Amino acid sequence: QSALTQPPSASGSPGQSVTISCTGARSDVGTYNYVSWYQQHPGKAPKVMIYEVSKRPSGVPDRFSGSRSGNTASLTVSGLQAEDEADYYCSSFAGNNNLIFGGGTHLTVL
């Protein structure tokens, strides 16, 4: 199973919105609702921001939203803030008791 495809980098100015894509296949992102997004600051463990494509855990700001179209999932961060600068990883259940991650996107707040 190949890794999910994410752009290596993304950027936006404070207050702007940025969308990060995560492209998989019909056999993973396109089929299963278990698509998640994780935020990771340097030296820290990842933190879940979105699960089941578009659900937000309690405590995650509603500036973070998730969606999916076909085999591509997306994470949108609205009203960018300095603390949003981090690495973001998507993941998807891929069937057959297997999980795959994207390669990660470094988000820069300009």
Add this chain to the structure above:
Amino acid sequence: QVQLVESGGGVVQPGRSLRLSCAASGFTFSNYALHWVRQTPGKGLEWVAVTSYDGSNQYYADSVKGRFTISRDNSRNTLYLQMNSLRPEDTAVYYCTRDRVDMITFGGLIVYDFDYWGQGTLITVSS
């Protein structure tokens, strides 16, 4: 509060073995599936293995199948990863993670997303 604390990391020669532990607290350990996820230095995340809430089922990534064994001791609230025949490409930070759903609500379902992560332990495989 939920805590997952990994231990057992270090430097090991190729071909040797190592066992990681993850001590859990702050939740009913025996109600949740648990995973190991690793992150190579400067690179991305890779799911490694999962054990069901009662330890009756284990699943592995192809890259570690046959070499790594995940297990748990629900009486000690501890998760393990026995790593044999280690290779340089196994060098990574290994995280213990909790599956988001509990067996009380969802039976034995494993959803493969993680609501809590440990701080990670670094394994370096090098001669």
